[in-house]
Amino acid sequence: MQILDGKLVSKAIKDQLALNVAELKAQGKKVPHLAAILVGNDGASETYVASKVKSCAEIGYHSTLLRFDDHISEKHLLDHINMLNENPDVDGILVQLPLPKSINEELVINTIDPSKDVDGFHPMNVGKMVSGLPTFIPATPYGIMLMLEHYNIETKGKHAVVIGRSHIVGTPMSILLSRNSNPGNCTVTLCHSQTKNLKELCLQADIVVAAIGRPDFVTADMVKEGAVVIDVGINRVVDASKKSGFRLVGDVKFDEVAPKCSFITPVPGGVGPMTIAALLKNTYHSAIGQKGNRN
Numbered sequence: 001m002q003i004l005d006g007k008l009v010s011k012a013i014k015d016q017l018a019l020n021v022a023e024l025k026a027q028g029k030k031v032p033h034l035a036a037i038l039v040g041n042d043g044a045s046e047t048y049v050a051s052k053v054k055s056c057a058e059i060g061y062h063s064t065l066l067r068f069d070d071h072i073s074e075k076h077l078l079d080h081i082n083m084l085n086e087n088p089d090v091d092g093i094l095v096q097l098p099l100p101k102s103i104n105e106e107l108v109i110n111t112i113d114p115s116k117d118v119d120g121f122h123p124m125n126v127g128k129m130v131s132g133l134p135t136f137i138p139a140t141p142y143g144i145m146l147m148l149e150h151y152n153i154e155t156k157g158k159h160a161v162v163i164g165r166s167h168i169v170g171t172p173m174s175i176l177l178s179r180n181s182n183p184g185n186c187t188v189t190l191c192h193s194q195t196k197n198l199k200e201l202c203l204q205a206d207i208v209v210a211a212i213g214r215p216d217f218v219t220a221d222m223v224k225e226g227a228v229v230i231d232v233g234i235n236r237v238v239d240a241s242k243k244s245g246f247r248l249v250g251d252v253k254f255d256e257v258a259p260k261c262s263f264i265t266p267v268p269g270g271v272g273p274m275t276i277a278a279l280l281k282n283t284y285h286s287a288i289g290q291k292g293n294r295n
Contacts, residue, residue, distance in 0.1 A: 001258055002151075004230070004265045006143075009150045010273035014059050017284055021060035024288075032287035033062040034092040034118070034280075035084050039077065039103070040070035044236070045096045052094070055276050061283065064090070070100045077103060078111050085113040092118035092283035097168075118282035126167065130175060136282045141172040143274030144209070144230055146281075148183040153207075153228055153263060160186040161202050163218070163251070164211035169232050173209050198222075210251035220256040229257060229264040232271050 024031055034056055038049045049065065056063035066080060084093050093116045099105050109117075114124040120138035128135035137145075148155060160177045164170035170190065177186040186207065191198050193212065202208055202222040210218045211232035223229060233251030250267030258264050265271055 001261050002263050004147055004151060004263050004270060006147065006265060006270040006273040009147050010143075010277035012150070013146065013277040014055060014280065017280055018059040020284060025060070030089075030287060031060060031062055032091050032283050033064070033089050034094070034283045035064040035066065035087075035090045037066045037068070037077070037080065037093075037095045039068045039072060039096070039099055042098070044234075045098075049096050052276055052279065055280060059280065061280070062089075072100075072103075074103045074107070077108065081108065081111045085111075085116065090116065091287040092116055092279075094119045094279065116286060118279055118286060120172075120282065121168070126172070129172060132179060136286075137176065137278070138168055138172045139279040139282065140169050140232060140271060140275045141176050142282070143276075143278035144173065144232075144271060145176055145183055146278060147230075147265075147271075147274050151263065153183065155183040155207065156185040158186050158206035159204055160188045160207040160209065161191060161205035162188060162209045162211065163191045163198070163202070164209075164213065164232070165190055165192045166211065169211040170209075173211065177207070177209075212251050214251055215249045216251070216253040218252040218257060220253070220260060223257050223260050225260050226262045227260065229261050230271065231265045231267050234267060234272060 021031055036049050036052060038045060053063050053065055084090050093112050095108055097105060099108060109121045110123065112122055114122045117125050118136055120136040125135045129137055155177065162170050162174045174188045174190040177184060178188045189201055191201060199222050203224050205227060207228045208218065208223060209230045209232065213233060215235040215237050229252055231250035231252040235249050236246045237249055238245065239247040248268050254266065
């Protein structure tokens with residue numbers, strides 16, 4: 001069993017991006033600029049945005065963080081997004097989800113300029129991804145593909161089971177794994193909470209991507225020997241022994257599943273850092289005018 005170390009791979013990606021930014025500066029060219037919007041005081045969202053802003057600083061990007069309380073009106077939020085859309089210095093815009101229930105997330109995502117949608121959620125970018133056209137791929141699936149590539153994991157002809165059908169992870173992951181590319185060329189089964197024979201399907205899988213948002217959902221009896229397991233889940237569970245009162249676990253019961261795997265991602269330290277690395281790559285491509293260039 002080998003750990004797929006997201007911290008290690010993301011560092012390699014960020015180190016290369018830092019060199020790229022230094023070269024841009026030396027040539028007197030524009031430095032990438034990522035703008036993030038955070039609404040409310042959700043603890044997890046605060047942590048995610050802080051990591052993104054810190055990563056920007058580490059590699060030499062400019063970043064702007066706009067913070068609003070959870071009573072902001074939808075119109076006020078959309079006005080700020082439009083200002084970022086019109087700002088030529090801003091290359092990437094992300095709105096940290098989830099948003100307060102009073103705000104229509106779909107409307108917010110649709111308001112972001114597709115050419116600055118480095119999260120890859122805009123319908124125009126989703127449509128291009130489905131069609132195999134150059135575009136911004138959602139950061140978490142893109143990060144997973146970068147990890148598979150880094151570790152030279154064979155995917156051609158493999159059976160991949162993706163658990164979870166969200167438009168953020170599960171659905172785009174199924175599309176990317178099935179594409180005629182490397183990584184890719186898998187036969188993909190997309191499962192969800194209503195799949196009746198989920199255990200049987202998982203046992204057939206060479207690659208399991210768990211993105212259902214349920215702690216310890218995938219257990220050892222669902223995974224065959226030698227499988228590659230990608231755990232996308234980040235769940236907080238109560239743990240009185242921790243100072244914070246909780247601990248982070250994935251969608252995979254790591255301790256019992258890991259011994260059966262050829263490769264597995266840990267939580268934390270697996271997919272999470274790769275999501276940020278992919279977001280930074282999308283922002284770099286936007287800054288240099290290669291919208292959606294995946295090289």
